[in-house]
Amino acid sequence: MYTVLVIDDSPSMRRIIKDMINSIDEFEVIGVATDAYDAREKIKEYEPDLVTIDINMPKMDGVTFLRNLMRLHPMPAVVISGESVRGNDIFDDGAVGFIPKPDTGESMNSFSDRIKDTLLNLTFLLKRYTLKKPPALKKSNKVLTNIEYKVHPDEVIPLRAAKFPGMRLIAIGSSTGGVESLLRVFRKLPGDLPPILITQHIPYGFSNSFAHRLNDNSEVEVCEAKDGMILEKGHAYLAPGNMHLTIEKYANEYRTKLLDTKKVSQHKPSVDVLFRSVNNAVGGAAMAVMMTGMGDDGTIAMKELHDNGAYTVAQNEESCVVFGMPMKAIQAGAVKDIVHLDEIAEYIIDFSRGKKR
Template identity: 40%
Template sequence: MTIKVLVVDDSALIRQLLGEIIRQSPDMQLVGVAQDAYVARDMVNQFAPDVITLDIEMPKVDGLTFLDRLMKARPTPVLMISTLTEAGAEATLRALELGAVDFIAKPKLDVAQGIAEYSQQILDKIRMAATSHVRRARRGESGPPANFVNSGTEKLIAIGASTGGTEAIKEVLRELPANSPAIVITQHMPPGFTTTYAKRLDSICAVSVSEAKDGERVLPGHAYIAPGNLHMHIDKYGADYRISLLDTERVSGHKPSVDVMFNSLAKCAGKNVLAIILTGMGKDGAIGMQAIKAAGGVTLAQDEQSCVVFGMPKEAIRLGAVDSILPLEEISRMALAELNRLGAGTRL
């Protein structure tokens, strides 16, 4: 199947670069380039693209307003072209809330080196977007958090995700109560984006959410997000769990890697871990989840119907590493029900 792609960007140089990358791919067709939202709207109606690459900063109507209107009128897989800045992170996270599938950094046009790698990244993401499940922005507030009846420090919830994961993690965390067991999270994101993401989650969740710090003690009622471009490793010190941040090679193609976090938890916490693998492209986390299951931990996976991309959960299921496969909206309550059943009242 040929993937029809529409490029929307106010920069003529970016339109030219992305257009050339797409034209050179035999499985893609560049159906048009648009410099603003009005031209883009007409091209969407005319060509019905399979994937749209969209710049956030555009004249007349900004990318977020266009995206919001598009998702209401004609939901289409959208790949945001983002600047790797704090302002860019805020806008990109808002775009993901509105239904964009994923994002990629805006290329640096003055740097010839690395364009080949960038070209491959954007082609891979376009192919992924073409097969993704577009999810519209959720309206309204979530229900009251599920109840956690035990109090203790030895149980841990671990969450791994990639494409589509920012919104999936938000949905899971918003359903957890303030006295939840400690939560450690690895989401594939670049540096800087995880700082902004943690702040956004902290403002809407009952648990306290922060970007993880090296040497930090892991506490109940708190969620810790692995910083972009650093692995998060959990170790046991007496009765405590502590975080180590590692600037080492990529694992399973990623840094941070879900496998690094899951494997460390299998070794130091074993049966005290409840691991959750959510939507994402690739297979990162599957081997680590298998290790947690073998160590006696509980493992949950998001089902295909509610995933944006059913890659990481599918691989974990294929390995036999998953105890339960659930729709996204049921994961938090099942997690707490399992932890309540196991009993988490004994301090180590």
């Protein structure tokens, strides 16, 4: 059970957001605050797992409060505001999610669905910051068990692994802690690499902002993937926050294909779906990198890539925010090399240059 503090100066909006969040099984609103100063005291008192922040608030605006929060008491924060223009800004300021308040004419059911989708996607980002909170503050004894596959990758994209290698290609999967970790990797990458495909568990509506952030911090041209894009050298394609990213071969080209299908391992996008499609398209010519993240998404398809001769790498425990996804892949025998986060870029460059390890 994840606890939430709702911060909003509007009594009606506090009540609406509280009721909507409490309707989600995995979440519980532990308190509400009317402004930044009230929120500061209640964060100290309750140590919530997540805060929601309005931008327009008295005494101190939400953006200033968010910046102070990330500097003094970093924790997962979602902005829920009518100022959708601030979406990209608040991402840079440290927020992990943005939910626009409902427009005139939008139903409350639609707003509730957007809150639910965003928060459920954030369950794998909530451990981005390590929080130590007193056990007595826990209001529920519910335990989140190990995640099982609700949908097997075979039901989304059948395995037809390429027997003959195609073009060189790099596929990366990440979750909790992946936003900052990917930035550290991409800052070191040159602009002449084979195409890179990325599935990062990230909320819907936020993946495009993250793609721009990666692009601004790398020589690689990074974009949010759209359906039918031709894979190009020196380019990277990030899965949208609500679609599975796959690739298919057309004549001598490889193109992106987005799938609006069921979640795999509670994820959409799913690393398993990406890795499976890469195995189908290019087989042993691929490199797969498993980075920090909670759960086991990607393990099944990474083992398939490994067994098909692809080069597979996992981030080591020391440099992971959460050593979940890499650990599961290692335990499954799906990984050839285990490397520190700061060495992943070097391994990608060596692979692209044809160097064998």
